[in-house]
Amino acid sequence: MSFGDQIAQYVVSGLTTGAVYALVALGFCLIYNATRIVNFAQGDFLSLGGLMTYTFLTGVGLPMILAFPCAVVSVALVGAMMERLAIRPAKSRQVMVLIFITIAASILMRGIFKHLWGKDALALPPLSPEVPLRVLGATLTPQNLWVLGMTLAAIVALLWFFNRTLTGKAMRATSINPSAAALMGIDANRMTMYSFGLAGGLGALAGVLITPITSLSYEVGVIMGLKGFAAAVLGGYGSFVGAILGGLVLGLIESLSAGLISSVYKDAVAFVVLLLVLFLRPGGLMGVKSGERV
Amino acid sequence: MSRSGKRFYAGLGGLALLLALLPLAVTNPYYLNVLNVVALNVLVVIGLNLLIGYAGHISLGHAAFFGLGAYISGILTGSYGWEPWLTLVFAAAVVAVVATIIGVPTLRLKGNYLVMATLGFNLIVSVLMVQLDDITGGPSGYSGIPSLSFFGHAIVTDQSFYWLVWGAVLVGLGLARNLVHSRVGRGLKALHESPLAAAASGVPIEAYKVKVFVVSAVYASVAGSLYAHYYGIITPKTFDIFKSVELVTMCIIGGMGSLWGGLFGAGLITPLPQLLAVVEEYKDIIFGGILLVLLIFLPQGVVGWLEGKRVRPGGRAF
Secondary structure (H helix, E strand, O other): OOHHHHHHHHHHHHHHHHHHHHHHHHHHHHHHHHHOOOOOOHHHHHHHHHHHHHHHHHHOOOOHHHHHHHHHHHHHHHHHHHHHHHHOOOOOOOHHHHHHHHHHHHHHHHHHHHHHHOOOOEOOOOOOOOOOEEEOOEEEOHHHHHHHHHHHHHHHHHHHHHHHOHHHHHHHHHHHOHHHHHHOOOOHHHHHHHHHHHHHHHHHHHHHHHOOOOOEOOOHHHHHHHHHHHHHHHHOOOOHHHHHHHHHHHHHHHHHHHHHOOOOOHHHHHHHHHHHHHHHOOOOOOOOOOOOOO | OOHHHHHHHHHHHHHHHHHHHHHHHOOOHHHHHHHHHHHHHHHHHHHHHHHHHHOOOOOOOHHHHHHHHHHHHHHHHHOOOOOHHHHHHHHHHHHHHHHHHHHHHHOOOOHHHHHHHHHHHHHHHHHHHHHOHHHHOHHHOEEOOOOOEEOOEEOOOHHHHHHHHHHHHHHHHHHHHHHHOOHHHHHHHHHHHOHHHHHHOOOOHHHHHHHHHHHHHHHHHHHHHHHHHHHOEEOHHHHOHHHHHHHHHHHHHHOOOOOOHHHHHHHHHOOHHHHHHHHHHHHHHHHHHHHHHHHHHOOOHHHHHHHHHHHHHHOOOO
16 A cells, blocks of 8 residues: 555545534534533434434334434434423523533433443444445545535535524524524524534434444443534634534544554544644634634 | 631631541541542632632643642652652642643633633543553553651551641632632632723733632642542543543532532532442432532532522522
8 A cells, every 4th residue: 555545545534534523513513503502412412323223223123224314313302302401491591500511411311321222332334335445545435425425415404404494594593693583583492402403413413424433332422522522613613614624624633643643642632733723723713703712 | 807707717617626526426437538539629629619710711621630740749759759748749830830831822712612622631631641651550550659648657547648638628728718819819800790890900811810720720739649649549530531520510519619619519529429339320320310400400509509598588698
């Protein structure tokens, strides 16, 4: 394998994990735009997506083509429930308290997952049979293509939803100015609930796509959630374009540094780069103005 | 002395008395050990509360400072034969420098960016603790750390460590109160009330924030050093981001911005996992559930709740 082929291979795997980070980062953005909080349970939506697919496949016996959407929808419902049962009844609107509510929800959810699915790693088959393709010297598996294609599809669907549907426009209006939106008769609580639902669905999608490549267990989402959070911050928190860009950049940096330098520090590299970016450009890559700086 | 000052020192005296009497009732080494771990957490939380309650910043990286204190103390005494008390001070100085280097750029960030920066710092330190295994002992940890001694008496028993660590808590509380009522503390309070007015009155906001951040990191470092000499063994898992989350949880549950809050928060949260060990299978579910309910219904923390009770009947505080 020539050096060029190696680079091509690192780019392919970097873009694949990067696309998954982007999906998780988009989930963070949705909830941030609706509530200004960081949802630390975003990674658990990812775990649950994989686990639910596993159950629909082996427990219920559905074919993959049905198990996949069923998992995404069920996690979306869990996301909406989280808003309804934990965020909405909260006595405090302080962002710090709300963030910690999501952390508590994350601990609770992980406990439930561990109880229901056990501690051991489970296996999820790829979405289609593995026939490797060779493109520009790199080996591409169909799962790589599924990840990239589904991420692209999800982004297009989100764009359509926010620009073309009434609910999507109402959600955008609420995120820009909640009181003005309320005056127009938009139910802000419901919009927040939809945001959590969408974020749950996106997390689950990421989970179904990535777990055949990595592994599936009750806590697989923790580190993926953190990387997604890092991607969102890298891109400029709250910006959709930033989330996608941040995810891809983070995936590429990780894959190239693991391949060319050492895989031992892979998890640290992403955060070192992130800190450097934050120090030099506090608003993230897409932060137009340094609005988050005091 | 002001009335709040009198109340504070009365409280401190009461606490000292309670702590002096407690070992008469608690002689079981297991319970003493729990009390000692509570004290170590209280120390970190006092510092963290200065940052959260007074500077209004959240840090999800304080377990890293806790860990740096523990590892520096452990390695220098274990591998290089340094004097334990000296390394405790040296570790605190190193952590102060690290906190300044981290604090100057990150404290200009706000909200989610600061959370991410401190979280990222913690992750990097965790990875280093695991990967630099020639120095740190890797994932299985670093052992053979000598214990502290006091005038020739080695502090090896749970009982003797009890006196040391709770003494440190009393000193820590006193120092924190002085800081809150110093120029820096007043400046930060002004900043909370009105950033614009504070800046206009010439409060050097960024320098003050960095100072509080460094002080809070030093509290964590000292607690870490004490931890290392108490247990004699340290592992990276003790200082990961989950520990950071736990520490901030103690701040919130106890009451943000109250120096006493740390006592309640650490006192409630620390023994919980041990108590729940009986129901191992459901431990995380119950712990997460309790946390969730407390945060939803009691967001002002235990201290805020107690004060709220006192205020409510008359409708105003007096």
